[in-house]
């Protein structure tokens with residue numbers, strides 16, 4: 001009888017132990033706070049950004065030269081959280097992903113985007129602060 005009880009303990013505790021190990025190893029991805037910061041580095045110009053995820057809309061923000069906008073969040077349990085922003089400048093515009101799970105490996109939780117005349121650059125913390133840059137998707141609006 002006693003042996004049977006021990007058996008039951010082992011079989012019921014093992015899945016829980018495995019689950020705890022899984023949670024611990026994915027902690028960095030799922031439970032740590034992520035910080036996205038967007039800085040306007042176009043001299044003499046005010047830009048507009050509108051950022052959102054499938055759950056949050058952060059509204060419209062004008063950023064003067066040198067100004068930053070930042071927010072933080074936790075990734076959902078499924079790891080599917082993504083944030084996008086619409087950027088509008090006098091040099092070009094476009095919609096870009098500013099947080100996705102793939103970027104996590106490059107950034108250690110801090111996603112610092114620089115808005116430049118040619119486009120958008122991400123500081124890759126995990127790669128000696130190298131810049132990953134993308135050009136504007138759309139030319140400047142004439143309207």
Ligand SMILES: *[C@@H]1O[C@H](CO)[C@@H](O)[C@H](O)[C@H]1NC(C)=O
Pocket residue numbers: 035036037070071072110
């Ligand atoms: C995000 O990180 C930057 C740089 O460390 C910091 O200045 C800013 O206050 C942080 N923002 C939030 C919302 O935590």
